[in-house]
Amino acid sequence: MFKLIKQFTSFVAMVAVLFAFTTETMAAKKSKTLKNTQKKGFVRCGVSQGLPGFSNADASGNWTGVDVDVCRAVAAAVLGDANKVKFTPLSAKERFTALTSGEIDILSRNTTWTLSRDADIGLTFVGVNFYDGQGFMVRKNSGITSTSQFKDGISACTNLGTTTELNMRDFFNSKGISYTPVTFEKADEVVAAYDAGRCDTYTTDKSGLAAQRIKLSSPNDHVVLPETISKEPLGPVVRQGDAVWEDIVRWSLNTMIEAEEYGITSANADSMKTSENPAIKRLVGAEGEMGAAFGLDNEWNLRIIKQVGNYGESYKRNIADTGILPDRGPNELWTKGGILYVPPSR
Amino acid sequence: MKYKILAYIFFIVGTSDLLIKLFYGNIFSDLTEDYYEIANPILVFTPVLFFSLGGIFLKESKVSLSVENFGTSRLKYYTPQLICLVFVVLIFLFFTFNAQMNMENRGIDFGFGFLNQEASFDIQFSLVEYDGLDPYWWAYVAALLNTLLVAVLGIIFCTILGIIVGIARLSPNFLIKNAAAWYIEFFRNIPLLLQIFFWYYAALRALPLPQDASPLFGVTYLTIKGYYMPAFVWNNLNIFIYLVLAAIISIVFIRYYAIKLRDKEGKQLPVFYISAFLLIILPGLSFIIGGVSLNFEIPVLKQLSATSFIYDGGISVPPELIALTLALSLYTATFIAECVRAGIQGISKGQKEAASSLGLTTNQVLKLVIMPQALRIIIPPTTNQYLNLTKNSSLAAAIAYPDLVLVFAGTALMQTGRAIEIVSITMLTYLSISLAIAALMNWYNKLIEIKEK
Numbered sequence: 001m002f003k004l005i006k007q008f009t010s011f012v013a014m015v016a017v018l019f020a021f022t023t024e025t026m027a028a029k030k031s032k033t034l035k036n037t038q039k040k041g042f043v044r045c046g047v048s049q050g051l052p053g054f055s056n057a058d059a060s061g062n063w064t065g066v067d068v069d070v071c072r073a074v075a076a077a078v079l080g081d082a083n084k085v086k087f088t089p090l091s092a093k094e095r096f097t098a099l100t101s102g103e104i105d106i107l108s109r110n111t112t113w114t115l116s117r118d119a120d121i122g123l124t125f126v127g128v129n130f131y132d133g134q135g136f137m138v139r140k141n142s143g144i145t146s147t148s149q150f151k152d153g154i155s156a157c158t159n160l161g162t163t164t165e166l167n168m169r170d171f172f173n174s175k176g177i178s179y180t181p182v183t184f185e186k187a188d189e190v191v192a193a194y195d196a197g198r199c200d201t202y203t204t205d206k207s208g209l210a211a212q213r214i215k216l217s218s219p220n221d222h223v224v225l226p227e228t229i230s231k232e233p234l235g236p237v238v239r240q241g242d243a244v245w246e247d248i249v250r251w252s253l254n255t256m257i258e259a260e261e262y263g264i265t266s267a268n269a270d271s272m273k274t275s276e277n278p279a280i281k282r283l284v285g286a287e288g289e290m291g292a293a294f295g296l297d298n299e300w301n302l303r304i305i306k307q308v309g310n311y312g313e314s315y316k317r318n319i320a321d322t323g324i325l326p327d328r329g330p331n332e333l334w335t336k337g338g339i340l341y342v343p344p345s346r
Numbered sequence: 347m348k349y350k351i352l353a354y355i356f357f358i359v360g361t362s363d364l365l366i367k368l369f370y371g372n373i374f375s376d377l378t379e380d381y382y383e384i385a386n387p388i389l390v391f392t393p394v395l396f397f398s399l400g401g402i403f404l405k406e407s408k409v410s411l412s413v414e415n416f417g418t419s420r421l422k423y424y425t426p427q428l429i430c431l432v433f434v435v436l437i438f439l440f441f442t443f444n445a446q447m448n449m450e451n452r453g454i455d456f457g458f459g460f461l462n463q464e465a466s467f468d469i470q471f472s473l474v475e476y477d478g479l480d481p482y483w484w485a486y487v488a489a490l491l492n493t494l495l496v497a498v499l500g501i502i503f504c505t506i507l508g509i510i511v512g513i514a515r516l517s518p519n520f521l522i523k524n525a526a527a528w529y530i531e532f533f534r535n536i537p538l539l540l541q542i543f544f545w546y547y548a549a550l551r552a553l554p555l556p557q558d559a560s561p562l563f564g565v566t567y568l569t570i571k572g573y574y575m576p577a578f579v580w581n582n583l584n585i586f587i588y589l590v591l592a593a594i595i596s597i598v599f600i601r602y603y604a605i606k607l608r609d610k611e612g613k614q615l616p617v618f619y620i621s622a623f624l625l626i627i628l629p630g631l632s633f634i635i636g637g638v639s640l641n642f643e644i645p646v647l648k649q650l651s652a653t654s655f656i657y658d659g660g661i662s663v664p665p666e667l668i669a670l671t672l673a674l675s676l677y678t679a680t681f682i683a684e685c686v687r688a689g690i691q692g693i694s695k696g697q698k699e700a701a702s703s704l705g706l707t708t709n710q711v712l713k714l715v716i717m718p719q720a721l722r723i724i725i726p727p728t729t730n731q732y733l734n735l736t737k738n739s740s741l742a743a744a745i746a747y748p749d750l751v752l753v754f755a756g757t758a759l760m761q762t763g764r765a766i767e768i769v770s771i772t773m774l775t776y777l778s779i780s781l782a783i784a785a786l787m788n789w790y791n792k793l794i795e796i797k798e799k
Contacts, residue, residue: 198665
């Protein structure tokens with residue numbers, strides 16, 4: 001009898017240990033990146049070295065921009081505070097290494113989604129937060145109004161290590177124009193060289209041209225040509241191999257876009273909890289279990305909308321109101337003639 | 347002897363091991379068993395092990411085999427070295443293993459196959475034919491040549507300037523002496539990167555646009571978009587080159603004869619004038635009777651748009667190259683000037699006085715007595731400065747000069763995402779260039795050092 005009790009207790013102990021192990025592995029299963037982020041208390045986010053409208057630091061070191069807002073949204077979702085982000089400014093050259101080496105956890109740095117980047121170098125693109133295309137900026141007094149007026153011997157300034165470099169070659173080759181590429185590592189150096197007259201044209205993503213134009217000594221003397229020579233879907237990137245973290249970043253972005261679709265703003269988010277529409281209620285955490293799969297509570301998406309705002313608010317605050325690109329173009333919702341279309345949160 | 351043979355066997359095995367692994371990958375990489383996972387990092391470093399063992403044996407063969415040379419027993423002599431070696435190999439293993447694990451977790455594969463892929467980006471200018479259709483390794487060659495170009499130009503200019511300033515610093519003339527001193531103190535105490543930025547951006551803004559440029563030396567134009575020079579268009583260039591070679595060979599003979607004449611009969615031949623005469627007359631003859639002709643392709647202003655112009659034809663030197671060469675030479679020349687000064691001051695005054703009292707002219711004193719001795723002091727530290735200049739040329743990336751760092755460790759790295767491979771290739775390349783320069787300078791140093799019989 002005594003032996004039996006002893007056996008029974010040891011069995012119970014074993015089950016308890018096993019159970020403890022399984023719960024432990026369930027928790028660990030959540031996401032290593034998420035766990036580390038919650039332990040550290042801030043989201044590590046890689047941004048540009050200064051691109052107004054996307055990621056730009058003001059004089060007191062506050063970062064603003066649509067790319068910055070993606071990181072803030074993730075911070076609001078997983079930490080409850082949109083300000084708990086550590087921004088690391090990166091050059092185009094450094095950005096992927098910083099992400100794959102684990103120095104940052106999200107790369108939100110106007111990065112073009114391409115096949116080779118997605119498949120080759122251990123990265124995963126989670127979505128698109130800005131649909132862009134490469135364009136050219138020239139001096140107004142050059143009289144050039146279209147890329148068809150480019151002539152042999154033209155010199156083009158651009159950034160190093162970007163898809164721009166490749167698109168530029170494709171473009172000039174297909175037109176049969178010989179050109180001189182002048183590539184700099186930092187955007188500020190490109191602007192300075194173009195401003196000084198080293199190059200006849202400055203080429204990069206059109207949003208970038210619009211943003212950098214402000215930095216020129218006399219912005220009104222320069223004009224962005226109408227042609228778009230490439231597709232540049234820009235979006236946040238995460239490391240490959242952490243599916244849960246990938247999902248968190250993807251759905252943080254989707255939440256912002258979908259909130260705009262349903263008219264939920266930072267101002268009215270709380271009152272939307274009593275909405276009749278179940279889709280809206282799901283987006284503000286009043287219905288369904290939308291956070292459990294990520295290992296988050298149910299109001300993670302409400303926090304994003306309340307603290308960061310929806311995509312439209314972010315765009316208006318950062319890009320439209322600053323005069324960079326007042327017209328949303330393709331970055332308008334699908335319901336309003338744009339191509340922003342995200343899967344439903346349900 | 348047998349140690350030497352053993353050493354060379356190890357070297358050969360190590361080299362072939364390295365080459366096989368570089369080109370064919372690890373021969374065990376087809377095996378997928380678990381033990382391979384553990385063995386792989388060890389196998390990566392077998393060449394290092396072979397080289398180290400080879401080195402030990404080579405050393406063994408060089409010291410004579412008596413025990414006294416070790417100062418102790420052979421066991422005591424080698425044990426700490428072996429422990430040290432094992433320790434170093436273990437550290438390497440640790441990092442390789444870690445890197446491998448991390449790369450595997452993130453789905454990054456390792457290999458040099460990408461070098462054969464199409465590069466599909468353009469380079470601002472290159473010394474060889476390069477097009478985006480060429481593979482990455484050709485982009486590497488083009489970039490490497492650009493690095494060598496700026497290094498060679500920099501070394502030439504900084505040597506000339508350094509010698510002039512170094513001698514000027516010892517001038518009895520107050521103005522020259524102080525000007526040289528101020529130049530040295532100013533340029534060597536400002537960070538090089540800032541100087542590069544200064545020359546690039548200051549020069550850019552100060553230079554005229556192509557349409558406003560007034561000709562320099564009649565046919566060359568210094569503009570914001572570069573320095574445009576006429577290109578040479580040769581006819582029968584080979585005949586011209588043969589005659590230049592012939593002139594050089596005859597000069598060598600004449601010098602030899604002049605030395606003989608001086609030693610035997612005490613006569614001085616005006617070797618310099620004869621040499622100059624030969625160098626001008628022989629190639630000059632080729633124009634008259636050899637059918638050689640030289641034309642110039644003069645750069646012509648070409649309009650790209652209402653306000654944008656360039657010069658077409660001729661040779662154009664990009665402003666990035668000018669700024670970089672200028673910054674590197676001006677910076678390094680200050681150090682070389684100090685080496686030269688140290689060299690000359692290191693020779694005792696008595697030497698100069700003795701030479702003068704023998705009736706040698708001032709030039710002869712400098713050329714025959716002071717300089718040969720001063721060079722022995724000057725060469726070793728100057729070698730360091732040459733190495734510094736070459737390594738500093740990697741700052742080119744800051745001003746868009748398409749060197750190895752900008753093109754290969756920049757664009758190519760970005761487009762392929764193969765950071766480890768490309769950075770290690772780049773590091774090995776700089777190491778090789780530096781070692782080659784050091785070897786060359788050491789050879790020259792050997793040539794001029796005191797030969798004791």
